[in-house]
Amino acid sequence: MRIEKVVVETEDNNVKTFSLCFLNKEDEGSFTYTPGQFAEVSVLGKGEAPFGMASSPTQSGCLEFTVSKAGVVTTALHNMEAGGIVGVRGPLGNGYPVEALKGSNVVMIGGGFGFSTLRALTNFLLDDANRGSFGDVTVIYGARSPGLLLYKDELKQWQERTDLHLYLTVDVGDQEWPGRVGVVPKVTKDIAPGSENTYVVICGPPVMIKFTLPVIKELGFAPDRTLLSLEMRMKCGLGMCGRCNIGARYVCLDGPVFSLAELNQLPQEFWG
Numbered sequence: 010m011r012i013e014k015v016v017v018e019t020e021d022n023n024v025k026t027f028s029l030c031f032l033n034k035e036d037e038g039s040f041t042y043t044p045g046q047f048a049e050v051s052v053l054g055k056g057e058a059p060f061g062m063a064s065s066p067t068q069s070g071c072l073e074f075t076v077s078k079a080g081v082v083t084t085a086l087h088n089m090e091a092g093g094i095v096g097v098r099g100p101l102g103n104g105y106p107v108e109a110l111k112g113s114n115v116v117m118i119g120g121g122f123g124f125s126t127l128r129a130l131t132n133f134l135l136d137d138a139n140r141g142s143f144g145d146v147t148v149i150y151g152a153r154s155p156g157l158l159l160y161k162d163e164l165k166q167w168q169e170r171t172d173l174h175l176y177l178t179v180d181v182g183d184q185e186w187p188g189r190v191g192v193v194p195k196v197t198k199d200i201a202p203g204s205e206n207t208y209v210v211i212c213g214p215p216v217m218i219k220f221t222l223p224v225i226k227e228l229g230f231a232p233d234r235t236l237l238s239l240e241m242r243m244k245c246g247l248g249m250c251g252r253c254n255i256g257a258r259y260v261c262l263d264g265p266v267f268s269l270a271e272l273n274q275l276p277q278e279f280w281g
């Protein structure tokens with residue numbers, strides 16, 4: 010795929026969103042995906058790494074990936090510009106169960122670059138063709154500081170919508186930040202979204218998940234309606250190399266999205 014556009018998302022320059030366009034129309038037609046799925050993106054001579062699609066399948070054309078600079082592949086990607094060519098292998102994994110969410114309210118709770126697939130899910134739910142199939146849609150999204158929030162222009166548009174409840178928070182504010190200050194689990198507790206006929210979808214750093222789960226339990230969300238996207242080390246993405254398994258389940262094939270009911274059957278030291 011060809012890099013069409015690169016957007017620097019955060020003030021520390023560490024997170025960028027890459028819009029990638031298919032070189033081949035046939036590939037574009039066969040790349041059908043669900044929010045929450047991922048792809049292996051490769052940089053020639055450097056290797057490949059998994060990234061969740063940050064774009065929604067309701068937007069045609071380019072795919073978007075939001076990439077945090079962590080090591081070899083992500084640094085090589087960050088050094089590339091519009092016009093560069095990368096390999097993309099996917100879509101992989103199961104994604105969020107959008108059919109099961111129909112008719113229910115959906116609460117999404119995210120932090121860090123993990124918010125990228127929740128952004129995809131939000132845009133999917135808000136799409137004109139889909140919005141009527143879902144109940145109330147709530148997004149709780151936190152970053153360490155205002156300058157680390159992703160998708161700032163889109164967040165402004167979301168804030169103006171009447172069919173979305175958006176709660177933004179930062180761990181530490183600054184003089185210009187007019188919004189909430191507080192970590193995601195605390196803010197979730199304060200907002201206390203209702204759990205009746207509601208799915209909660211959580212994606213973020215392990216520490217956020219660890220402290221958010223007890224709050225979710227306290228609010229009465231059933232384990233089979235609590236969905237988590239896990240981020241394990243991966244290599245093949247195809248259930249072949251054994252790098253990502255938790256017990257008998259492969260995060261790359263059976264996940265990365267699992268319900269808490271499913272995870273409760275698996276050894277907690279690998280996901281908790």
Ligand SMILES: Cc1cc2nc3c(=O)[nH]c(=O)nc-3n(C[C@H](O)[C@H](O)[C@H](O)COP(=O)(O)OP(=O)(O)OC[C@H]3O[C@@H](n4cnc5c(N)ncnc54)[C@H](O)[C@@H]3O)c2cc1C
Pocket residue numbers: 047056057058059060061062074075076077078079080081082083084122125239240241242243265
């Ligand atoms: C399903 C899935 C979806 C993902 N989506 C995104 C995304 O949308 N955006 C994004 O920026 N990243 C995402 N990641 C994480 C991303 O794949 C890793 O950060 C990436 O593999 C790093 O590659 P690298 O070659 O740059 O780093 P490497 O050179 O391989 O490693 C750099 C450092 O990071 C550590 N490291 C690498 N990967 C991981 C990991 N998964 N967990 C803990 N430590 C790790 C290494 O031990 C090393 O210290 C996702 C991972 C998975 C499994």
Ligand code: FES
Pocket residue numbers: 242243244245246247248249250251252253254259260261262
């Ligand atoms: S990454 Fe190889 S089995 Fe999952």
